[in-house]
Amino acid sequence: MKIAVxxxxxxxxxxxxxxxxxxxxxxxxxVKFDMDDFASYAVEVALQMKEKAGSGEVVVVxxxxxxxxxxxxxxxxxxxxxxxQLKADAVPFDGLAVAKALAAELKAGGFDxxxxxxxxxxxxxxxxxxxTAELLDFPCVTAVSKLEIANGKGTARRELEGAAEMxxxxxxxVVTIDEGIARPRYPSLKGIMAAKKKPLESKPAQLGPVRxxxxxxxxxxxxPPGRIIxxxxxxIPELVKLLQTEAKxx
Amino acid sequence: MxxxxxxxxxxxxxxxxxxxxxxxxxxxxxxxxxxxEVHALLAGPPGIAQKADVLGRYGADVVLVxxxxxxxxxxxxxxxxxxxxxxxxxxxxxxxxxxxxxGRDLGPRLAARLDAxxxxxxxxxxxxxxxxxxxxxxxxxxxxxxxxVTGSPAIVSIRPAAITATESPRTAxxxxxxxxxxxxxxxxxxxxxxxxAKGRPDLADAPVIVAGGRGLKxxxxxxxxxxxxxxxxxxxxxxxRAVTDEGWRPHxxxxxxxxRQVSPQLYVAVGISGAIQHLAGxxxxxxxxxxxxxxxxxxxxxxxxxxxxxxxEVVPALTSAVREAKKGH
Numbered sequence: 001m002k003i004a005v006x007x008x009x010x011x012x013x014x015x016x017x018x019x020x021x022x023x024x025x026x027x028x029x030x031v032k033f034d035m036d037d038f039a040s041y042a043v044e045v046a047l048q049m050k051e052k053a054g055s056g057e058v059v060v061v062x063x064x065x066x067x068x069x070x071x072x073x074x075x076x077x078x079x080x081x082x083x084x085q086l087k088a089d090a091v092p093f094d095g096l097a098v099a100k101a102l103a104a105e106l107k108a109g110g111f112d113x114x115x116x117x118x119x120x121x122x123x124x125x126x127x128x129x130x131x132t133a134e135l136l137d138f139p140c141v142t143a144v145s146k147l148e149i150a151n152g153k154g155t156a157r158r159e160l161e162g163a164a165e166m167x168x169x170x171x172x173x174v175v176t177i178d179e180g181i182a183r184p185r186y187p188s189l190k191g192i193m194a195a196k197k198k199p200l201e202s203k204p205a206q207l208g209p210v211r212x213x214x215x216x217x218x219x220x221x222x223x224p225p226g227r228i229i230x231x232x233x234x235x236i237p238e239l240v241k242l243l244q245t246e247a248k249x250x
Numbered sequence: 251m252x253x254x255x256x257x258x259x260x261x262x263x264x265x266x267x268x269x270x271x272x273x274x275x276x277x278x279x280x281x282x283x284x285x286x287e288v289h290a291l292l293a294g295p296p297g298i299a300q301k302a303d304v305l306g307r308y309g310a311d312v313v314l315v316x317x318x319x320x321x322x323x324x325x326x327x328x329x330x331x332x333x334x335x336x337x338x339x340x341x342x343x344x345x346x347x348x349x350x351x352x353g354r355d356l357g358p359r360l361a362a363r364l365d366a367x368x369x370x371x372x373x374x375x376x377x378x379x380x381x382x383x384x385x386x387x388x389x390x391x392x393x394x395x396x397x398x399v400t401g402s403p404a405i406v407s408i409r410p411a412a413i414t415a416t417e418s419p420r421t422a423x424x425x426x427x428x429x430x431x432x433x434x435x436x437x438x439x440x441x442x443x444x445x446x447a448k449g450r451p452d453l454a455d456a457p458v459i460v461a462g463g464r465g466l467k468x469x470x471x472x473x474x475x476x477x478x479x480x481x482x483x484x485x486x487x488x489x490x491r492a493v494t495d496e497g498w499r500p501h502x503x504x505x506x507x508x509x510r511q512v513s514p515q516l517y518v519a520v521g522i523s524g525a526i527q528h529l530a531g532x533x534x535x536x537x538x539x540x541x542x543x544x545x546x547x548x549x550x551x552x553x554x555x556x557x558x559x560x561x562x563e564v565v566p567a568l569t570s571a572v573r574e575a576k577k578g579h
Contacts, residue, residue: 125370134362139437162452180501211367
């Protein structure tokens with residue numbers, strides 16, 4: 001089975017963000033970047049599938065400037081076989097523009113399965129995977145928390161609000177990966193050494209026109225400082241009174 | 251003058267709350283662009299047409315009804331094809347839907363099929379002439395991004411419960427619409443729907459959320475959280491990632507950066523230290539109550555009302571007090 005995993009390099013989620021001087025981007029000074037969490041679950045899912053099948057190929061794809069090569073190497077150190085960088089000066093906020101570049105690359109790749117994270121931490125939009133599926137005319141299942149592939153057919157579990165649906169789909173397909181499906185492995189020293197010799201191909205990204213553009217960024221308003229109203233069960237009458245009279249939620 | 255198309259989401263024969271919010275947003279956009287019409291697609295199993303008047307109450311001029319037994323579950327390909335065909339046949343300034351399990355799946359499908367720009371998970375939309383701008387919380391709610399969206403139709407998915415639905419009552423014309431593709435012949439087939447906890451609202455809809463963390467010490471103590479939720483009567487139950495990773499609760503209950511993002515009227519954090527990833531999922535709650543034994547826990551920095559104490563003692567006492575307070579009503 002041939003699996004592509006589209007991954008993204010995003011800022012460390014623990015960062016305390018500041019807005020850059022332009023007002024239209026985060027200040028990247030001192031911010032650490034790594035493979036996006038959801039993308040790392042997708043890589044892990046692909047590697048486990050290949051291991052279970054005993055054969056196959058896992059290809060990782062990332063769009064962006066040369067710093068995404070580090071993210072692609074990390075995926076190869078986890079076990080991916082080769083990597084493709086779709087080179088662009090920056091990754092636009094416009095998910096469809098990115099999907100067009102990915103679909104152009106994946107179209108002739110002969111993949112049985114294309115995996116994405118359900119969304120990326122930075123844009124938090126969840127557009128690219130599904131839009132890529134539509135452009136490839138592949139069936140698509142989004143935000144799956146369980147996935148099995150057998151006999152050319154996939155089954156997946158997808159969380160809904162207060163429920164879950166089990167779905168069945170034909171291959172080739174695009175699947176976007178939710179949390180809880182697999183814990184991403186750490187690259188071994190051997191894996192890191194091997195990754196240095198694995199092929200990483202770089203080619204220009206055929207981005208679509210950018211029609212969703214950042215006008216500005218701001219930090220959300222701060223909450224008022226927290227307040228401890230008391231200790232132990234003795235504080236409960238005061239809490240109930242505040243919930244009734246001040247917060248008016250009881 | 252410009253018309254707006256809405257996907258009025260349902261599950262089974264129930265309309266989802268976000269459907270009213272989406273129609274309400276569309277009504278405002280139509281009025282702001284010179285008084286166009288709001289057309290809402292209502293797709294579901296036979297009987298769903300009865301919900302058309304609810305959409306009229308929030309400002310839909312036309313309800314496009316599509317009934318089919320295979321629409322009892324989410325027929326993503328057929329609904330996407332129906333909306334895309336409608337948008338190609340008639341001209342719309344925007345297509346509004348919820349950023350829900352269904353809407354976050356459908357939005358990008360429409361964007362690709364219509365070659366239209368899409369803005370996801372928005373908390374505010376403004377239209378003035380050709381300019382459409384949205385506000386979208388990104389970086390797991392840590393940064394609010396203002397985006398300009400160029401081109402029509404602009405696909406806009408709204409964050410559930412972030413925009414209050416206001417009524418703008420009218421009698422909607424009901425039209426029957428044919429499915430774009432056979433809902434029973436999807437390449438993605440729903441084989442089963444597993445219902446979650448009965449009798450409890452979902453995290454997205456609940457005015458009150460009681461959430462538990464590792465401070466509960468053992469999975470069986472989660473019943474304290476359940477009991478407090480029951481005492482409020484209208485509460486959903488959530489959990490931290492530590493708890494879902496341990497398997498005490500299903501992953502679907504996880505509130506935080508990689509889980510659900512919620513903004514209830516009241517959020518009660520039980521035995522939750524308040525890791526930054528958890529705060530990213532709930533810091534927009536209106537009122538936050540925290541109960542934790544460690545007075546230095548970061549949750550107390552955001553809690554409107556904090557109680558320092560052992561959750562195994564404080565929570566049952568709070569449950570009784572809430573029950574008493576509810577009785578007084």
